[in-house]
Amino acid sequence: MRADDIITEGKFSNLKLDASEHRLLDNIEKTIYNLKYGSYPEIPPLPDYNEGHFDKFFLDLGSERSRELIRLFGKVKNDHNNNFKIKCIFCIHA
Numbered sequence: 001m002r003a004d005d006i007i008t009e010g011k012f013s014n015l016k017l018d019a020s021e022h023r024l025l026d027n028i029e030k031t032i033y034n035l036k037y038g039s040y041p042e043i044p045p046l047p048d049y050n051e052g053h054f055d056k057f058f059l060d061l062g063s064e065r066s067r068e069l070i071r072l073f074g075k076v077k078n079d080h081n082n083n084f085k086i087k088c089i090f091c092i093h094a
Helices: 019-036 053-062 061-079 083-091
Strands: none
Touching: 019 053, 019 061, 019 083, 053 061
16 A cells, blocks of 8 residues: 555545554554553543544544644654654643
C-alpha cells in the first residue's frame, strides 16, 4: 500500500483518509488509549476516555476537516518529540 492510497475499509473509511493519515489517526487513538491506562508515568491516566466519543468526534467533523486536523497532529509530531505529542493530546482531551 502506498502512502497516498485511500483507505476504503474500517470505521473511518468514509473520511477518505490516505494511508499515512489513517496510520497517524490510529497512532493518536492508541496514544489516548494508553493514556487511559496510565502507560505514561509522567502523565496522569485519563479514566474517562471513551473510544466511541473519539470515533464520533472525527466522523462528525467529516472528511475534509478531519484530514486537516490529522495533518496538524502530523506536523506537531514531526516538529516535536513523542513526549510533546502525548502532552498535547492530554491537554486537548482534558
